[in-house]
Amino acid sequence: MLDEIRPALIITRREIRDQLRDWRIILPITVLTLVFPFLANFTTQRILGFVEKYGANIIAVRFIPFLLMIVGFFPISISLVIALESFAGETERRSIEPLLSSPLTDGQIYLGKLLACVLIPLVAAYLGMTVYLIGIYRSTSWRPEPTFLVLIIVLTAVQALVMVSGAVVISSQTTSVRAANLLASFIIIPVALLIQIESVMMLWADYHVLWWAVLAQIVLVVLLVRMGINHLNREELLGQEIDALNLHWMWKVFRAQFIGSAHSIWDWYRREIPSTLHRLLIPIGWMTILLIAVTYAGAAQVKELGLSPGTFGLDRLKSVDAQILNQLGQYGFFSTSNVLTIWWHNLRAVSIAAMLGSFTLGVAGVLILMLPMGIIGFFTGAASLTGLNPLTVLAAFTLPHGLFEIPAIILSGAAILQVGASFVTAHQRQSIGEGLMSSIADWAKITLALVIPLFLGAAILEVFISPQVMVRLLGGG
Amino acid sequence: MIQTENLSKKFNDFLAVNQVSLEVKSGEVLALLGPNGAGKTTTLRMLTSVLRPTMGWARVAGYDVVTHAAEVRASVGILTEQHGLYGRMTAVEYLDFFGQIYHMAAVTRRMRTDELLEQYGLGGERKRKIGEYSKGMRQKLALARALYHNPPVLLMDEPTSAMDPESARLVRDAIHGLRSANRAIIICTHNLAEAEELADKIAIIQRGRIIISGEVEELKTKLLGAPQFELRLGTSIDGLNVTLPDAVTLTGQGSDWIRYQTDNPMLANPQVIQSLVHQSIPVVGLSKVARSLENVYLQAINVVEGNKQISEKDERASSGGETQHAG
Numbered sequence: 140m141l142d143e144i145r146p147a148l149i150i151t152r153r154e155i156r157d158q159l160r161d162w163r164i165i166l167p168i169t170v171l172t173l174v175f176p177f178l179a180n181f182t183t184q185r186i187l188g189f190v191e192k193y194g195a196n197i198i199a200v201r202f203i204p205f206l207l208m209i210v211g212f213f214p215i216s217i218s219l220v221i222a223l224e225s226f227a228g229e230t231e232r233r234s235i236e237p238l239l240s241s242p243l244t245d246g247q248i249y250l251g252k253l254l255a256c257v258l259i260p261l262v263a264a265y266l267g268m269t270v271y272l273i274g275i276y277r278s279t280s281w282r283p284e285p286t287f288l289v290l291i292i293v294l295t296a297v298q299a300l301v302m303v304s305g306a307v308v309i310s311s312q313t314t315s316v317r318a319a320n321l322l323a324s325f326i327i328i329p330v331a332l333l334i335q336i337e338s339v340m341m342l343w344a345d346y347h348v349l350w351w352a353v354l355a356q357i358v359l360v361v362l363l364v365r366m367g368i369n370h371l372n373r374e375e376l377l378g379q380e381i382d383a384l385n386l387h388w389m390w391k392v393f394r395a396q397f398i399g400s401a402h403s404i405w406d407w408y409r410r411e412i413p414s415t416l417h418r419l420l421i422p423i424g425w426m427t428i429l430l431i432a433v434t435y436a437g438a439a440q441v442k443e444l445g446l447s448p449g450t451f452g453l454d455r456l457k458s459v460d461a462q463i464l465n466q467l468g469q470y471g472f473f474s475t476s477n478v479l480t481i482w483w484h485n486l487r488a489v490s491i492a493a494m495l496g497s498f499t500l501g502v503a504g505v506l507i508l509m510l511p512m513g514i515i516g517f518f519t520g521a522a523s524l525t526g527l528n529p530l531t532v533l534a535a536f537t538l539p540h541g542l543f544e545i546p547a548i549i550l551s552g553a554a555i556l557q558v559g560a561s562f563v564t565a566h567q568r569q570s571i572g573e574g575l576m577s578s579i580a581d582w583a584k585i586t587l588a589l590v591i592p593l594f595l596g597a598a599i600l601e602v603f604i605s606p607q608v609m610v611r612l613l614g615g616g
Numbered sequence: 617m618i619q620t621e622n623l624s625k626k627f628n629d630f631l632a633v634n635q636v637s638l639e640v641k642s643g644e645v646l647a648l649l650g651p652n653g654a655g656k657t658t659t660l661r662m663l664t665s666v667l668r669p670t671m672g673w674a675r676v677a678g679y680d681v682v683t684h685a686a687e688v689r690a691s692v693g694i695l696t697e698q699h700g701l702y703g704r705m706t707a708v709e710y711l712d713f714f715g716q717i718y719h720m721a722a723v724t725r726r727m728r729t730d731e732l733l734e735q736y737g738l739g740g741e742r743k744r745k746i747g748e749y750s751k752g753m754r755q756k757l758a759l760a761r762a763l764y765h766n767p768p769v770l771l772m773d774e775p776t777s778a779m780d781p782e783s784a785r786l787v788r789d790a791i792h793g794l795r796s797a798n799r800a801i802i803i804c805t806h807n808l809a810e811a812e813e814l815a816d817k818i819a820i821i822q823r824g825r826i827i828i829s830g831e832v833e834e835l836k837t838k839l840l841g842a843p844q845f846e847l848r849l850g851t852s853i854d855g856l857n858v859t860l861p862d863a864v865t866l867t868g869q870g871s872d873w874i875r876y877q878t879d880n881p882m883l884a885n886p887q888v889i890q891s892l893v894h895q896s897i898p899v900v901g902l903s904k905v906a907r908s909l910e911n912v913y914l915q916a917i918n919v920v921e922g923n924k925q926i927s928e929k930d931e932r933a934s935s936g937g938e939t940q941h942a943g
Contacts, residue, residue, distance in 0.1 A: 146717060149713065149716045149717055153702070153705075153713050156705075156709075157702065157704050157705070160704045161704065232698075232700060233696065233698040233699075233700040234700035234701065234702060235700065236666075236696045236698070236700050237694070237696065237700050237714070237761065238717075239666050240664045240666055240689055240692065240694045240696075241689055241714070241717045241718065242686045242687075242689045242690040242717070242718065243717060244686070373665075373666045373667065374667060374668055377661060377666060377667060385628055385629075387629070388628040388629050391629060572628075
């Protein structure tokens with residue numbers, strides 16, 4: 140393990156030495172480390188004096204830790220600039236090529252650079268926080284709780300890692316620092332939002348939520364590091380596809396994966412769709428587990444929230460009878476147009492899920508698709524409080540259209556997960572671009588061949604059959 | 617030492633290198649010639665295990681470039697077209713950095729640094745930042761980096777570009793020395809005179825494909841015909857009917873010179889001289905007509921271009937014919 144890391148540290152040492160010789164990095168870091176904490180200190184004292192006049196001590200108490208986080212954040216924001224320069228800059232100047240031609244592995248080059256980008260800003264951040272804390276202690280005697288101090292130290296480090304690992308992914312998609320800087324807004328905007336949310340949590344003093352934020356960022360770092368190592372490889376950096384959007388080639392890869400070796404639509408259904416499903420077996424498994432888990436979690440929330448049986452008026456489910464069918468008929472529920480409305484709604488939902496999933500590594504897409512099952516689980520749990528059998532309620536809500544709709548959701552989610560995974564998975568025989576295009580083609584294939592027809596079948600059943608089944612199951616038949 | 621068979625590399629739908637087969641033994645220098653974008657750099661990158669071949673295989677220093685990439689990279693010294701030096705480092709720091717990467721001991725690194733900096737005339741510049749170096753000095757430092765770990769295989773892209781004549785001579789001498797030290801060397805260059813001087817073998821690559829390869833003299837014969845010789849005569853031959861043996865072909869003549877071509881100079885040259893002496897024409901001198909690698913290169917490229925144009929014309933004609941037929 141140490142033998143693996145040692146070569147990476149050679150790169151780290153070289154880069155840190157390089158940074159220490161660059162006044163454009165040293166000057167802002169020095170200012171942010173030594174001057175900014177004093178400024179923050181001064182501001183805190185002014186605010187303390189101001190709020191104390193109105194007896195709003197709580198604001199003062201919350202403001203001190205909030206500024207501690209900000210004092211730490213400013214120096215680490217420089218790590219983003221260093222990372223863009225270190226990765227995109229080296230690619231642009233081609234000084235990365237001798238490194239790529241050396242016996243170092245892709246992972247060692249990545250790790251060496253990652254550490255180099257994080258270390259100086261992080262040391263500067265901790266120094267700045269120390270300066271700030273000493274100043275605050277001298278003026279107000281405020282001392283942080285040890286657990287809070289650990290939280291701030293970890294949070295600052297994780298934020299730096301998020302920015303640097305994100306910068307690597309961006310840098311690997313460009314061949315110049317200029318282009319990388321333009322793409323950096325993909326990091327700056329989400330991190331700015333994150334800091335705002337964390338600031339609210341700080342002022343709220345909801346520190347345990349911040350631990351969840353740390354955990355979420357660690358997961359994000361793991362994903363970004365995986366993406367970075369996959370993208371920062373010799374083939375991708377020195378290949379010709381970088382910076383060139385070759386639509387003809389993209390279409391060719393998509394078409395080849397979409398049609399495969401099929402000669403007719405029947406042949407496509409018979410040979411290509413089963414092989415695509417075979418490729419999606421693992422994500423299908425994950426989606427199934429996730430849907431079961433979210434349904435259970437939805438039901439469990441009822442207990443968690445301590446709801447009473449009458450909260451949602453679900454006791455009325457006991458009195459469901461055939462009359463409800465008449466009412467639905469009067470509202471025009473049993474109509475072809477309603478079938479189309481439900482079908483269209485479902486297609487729109489999976490399209491949005493696919494769109495959101497495409498730039499969130501599949502996560503947002505899957506969350507959207509999980510949501511209805513969570514709600515069904517929740518209502519099933521709530522209905523069971525009224526004495527109804529939860530399985531009966533679940534069946535009443537989902538049968539028989541669910542037999543079509545749930546598989547469609549699983550398949551769609553699996554294909555979206557596969558697209559997201561293609562960013563973070565190393566392909567032995569394919570470039571990242573090829574992997575991505577192939578997974579998009581798989582998604583299109585599954586959507587066209589299975590998801591759309593399954594949703595149509597589900598919509599027909601939901602309009603014409605499901606209400607009858609619901610009435611029968613809930614005892615009103 | 618370097619062996620490739622049908623080595624190919626495809627970037628998306630662009631075939632950058634197409635079925636390249638090469639062999640370079642220890643103590644041999646191969647010059648890879650070709651126009652810009654012909655696939656020379658991509659070939660070198662595959663031989664350094666930086667790019668993975670799409671098809672075919674290559675072995676460098678006994679290691680497969682795909683399965684033993686780390687060993688290949690440890691055995692190769694590469695001089696890239698763009699040097700990729702770190703401007704804020706000194707030459708000593710720079711070489712030492714790469715020495716550490718190649719797991720060289722500190723003492724060895726110090727000795728090697730001194731030796732190479734002195735060899736390339738950079739000894740006096742060791743404390744200066746690389747950013748302040750001239751283009752030629754940078755090229756020499758990049759070469760020193762490529763040689764630093766004493767690799768058995770050297771791949772050099774434009775080794776003397778941007779160098780003054782004196783420095784270029786220094787580098788060429790170094791390459792001669794490395795050949796004598798049994799290194800296998802591939803150089804990519806546009807400097808054909810340099811290639812002719814350094815290379816034992818030449819390979820001309822165009823659109824990713826080796827169009828011709830072999831020893832320099834062999835290629836000259838193949839593309840420019842048999843060697844030519846020129847005789848300087850002691851008297852004017854204007855108005856005389858000079859006859860030459862059947863083994864040679866007269867290619868030109870002036871009032872006091874004759875130029876001829878022969879496949880077998882060992883046999884034909886004495887016969888020609890003897891024949892002229894019999895005809896009472898004194899021979900003052902005999903010399904081989906110099907034929908440059910440039911002629912070979914241009915001839916090879918022209919032949920390929922010509923063939924390409926002919927095949928395109930044929931294709932157009934046949935598709936036109938088909939259209940007419942269909943109509």
